[in-house]
Amino acid sequence: MRERRWRPSGPLDVKTTLAPHRRGAGDPAWQAAPDGTIWRTSRTPEGPGTLRVGVDARQGEVVGQAWGPGAAWMLETLPRLLGADDPVAEFAYLLEGLPSGGYALVTELASRHGGLRLTATSRVFEALVPAVLEQKVVGREAFRAWRWLLRAYGDPAPGPAPAGMRVFPEPEVWRRIPSWDWHRAGAEAVRARTIVNAALHAAKLEAAAPADADRLLLALPGVGVWTSAEVRQRAHGDPDAVSVGDYHLPALVGWSLTGRKTDDAGMLELLAPYRGHRYRITRLLELGGRRPPARGPRMPARDYRAF
Numbered sequence: 364m365r366e367r368r369w370r371p372s373g374p375l376d377v378k379t380t381l382a383p384h385r386r387g388a389g390d391p392a393w394q395a396a397p398d399g400t401i402w403r404t405s406r407t408p409e410g411p412g413t414l415r416v417g418v419d420a421r422q423g424e425v426v427g428q429a430w431g432p433g434a435a436w437m438l439e440t441l442p443r444l445l446g447a448d449d450p451v452a453e454f455a456y457l458l459e460g461l462p463s464g465g466y467a468l469v470t471e472l473a474s475r476h477g478g479l480r481l482t483a484t485s486r487v488f489e490a491l492v493p494a495v496l497e498q499k500v501v502g503r504e505a506f507r508a509w510r511w512l513l514r515a516y517g518d519p520a521p522g523p524a525p526a527g528m529r530v531f532p533e534p535e536v537w538r539r540i541p542s543w544d545w546h547r548a549g550a551e552a553v554r555a556r557t558i559v560n561a562a563l564h565a566a567k568l569e570a571a572a573p574a575d576a577d578r579l580l581l582a583l584p585g586v587g588v589w590t591s592a593e594v595r596q597r598a599h600g601d602p603d604a605v606s607v608g609d610y611h612l613p614a615l616v617g618w619s620l621t622g623r624k625t626d627d628a629g630m631l632e633l634l635a636p637y638r639g640h641r642y643r644i645t646r647l648l649e650l651g652g653r654r655p656p657a658r659g660p661r662m663p664a665r666d667y668r669a670f
Contacts, residue, residue: 364522367438368424371445376478377401377416377425379650380446383482383597386493387506391513391529404520404530405486407433408569411530413520414441430522431530446480449600454640465636466620472647479650481643483600487576488565489531494593495557495585496550504549511548516540534565557585573599596642605634605641611654612645619652 381401385393394402400417412433417426425445429437442448458470484490497505516536517529538559545555561568561583571579576599580591589608595601606612607627617625620633634641 365429365434365438367427367429367441368419368422369427369442369445370422370424371442371447371480373451374478375425375445375480376476377418377445379476379478380480380482381416381444383646384484386509387502389510389527390506391510391517391527392531394525394528396525402520402524402528404524404528405433405437405484406489406531406533407436407486409433409436411518411521412437413522413524413528413530414438415522415524416441416445430524432521434521440485443483443485443600446482446600448483449481450602450640451480454602454643457637457640461636468619468652469637469644469647472651476647476650479643479646481600481602481646482597484598486531487568487571487580487594487598488534488561490594490597491561491568491580491586491590492531492537492558494590495554495561497593498554498557498585498590508548508550512540512544512550515544515548534562537562553585557583560584561586573601576601577604592642602640602643603638605631605645607631614655615648615652616645618655619648622653624655 378395378399378401381403384403392404396402398417400415402413402415404411404413410432412429412431414437415428418424419426425441427438427441429435454473458465458473493505493509496508513529513531514527516532518532520528520530540559542552542555545552564583568579573595576595577591580586580594581588587608589606592604592606595604613626613630614624616630616633617623625633634644637644
């Protein structure tokens with residue numbers, strides 16, 4: 364076991380910051396313990412690793428403990444994972460310069476969630492696979508597939524991790540998953556092909572500079588603007604990566620800021636004053652925005668295993 368203590372430069376809400384990496388209840392790669400610590404696993408450049416993140420409130424420090432071949436790497440990148448590179452001061456300056464302070468709700472949420480930071484894992488393929496699984500399906504369906512695949516093909520988490528935790532498989536493993544296991548997981552052939560093809564290019568994706576990430580991701584068959592944004596948010600902490608094409612997001616943004624639903628074009632117009640930090644705004648609205656009243660039945664979760 365290795366340990367690192369790190370003192371953030373300002374308020375930090377560890378659980379909220381790391382929440383985007385959680386893929387539903389029972390995620391084999393992300394767990395919150397009863398004592399408030401967060402456990403997550405990763406396939407690092409040095410191998411599998413398990414990270415436990417807690418807070419020493421008396422000392423004002425984050426305490427990271429890690430196990431496995433990737434332990435040193437996970438502790439080295441711990442500050443970036445917790446938003447050390449997040450340009451939050453730039454965002455505060457932007458808010459101050461907006462006419463009339465911008466939307467009052469945004470200003471209120473920025474104050475209320477002052478410990479939110481934009482996380483960055485530096486692991487592109489690890490963010491890409493679950494994003495592809497979430498394409499054009501309800502969350503329950505995607506999370507079910509993610510759990511099944513990690514339990515079937517992931518490595519056991521190193522160290523004293525909570526029971527059932529698994530480490531993201533290597534790209535070569537994703538390429539070898541047979542069609543019947545994709546079917547058993549509930550992922551249809553289109554999403555499976557997208558992941559298998561992306562696995563062929565995983566090394567190039569990992570080595571690329573963040574500025575090139577969008578171009579490289581969009582060059583992959585089956586990866587569009589929504590998927591690229593979801594990956595860049597998590598792997599690179601891109602504060603301006605808006606998930607255009609999201610089923611729920613335009614309605615959330617429109618209703619929160621104007622009391623009316625809107626579409627992607629309307630959402631981008633509403634977010635335009637916050638250019639450079641539009642993803643941050645959507646995170647804040649997810650935490651405390653106003654959703655439109657539900658009308659009609661919820662979209663059902665499909666089960667491709669029965670097809």
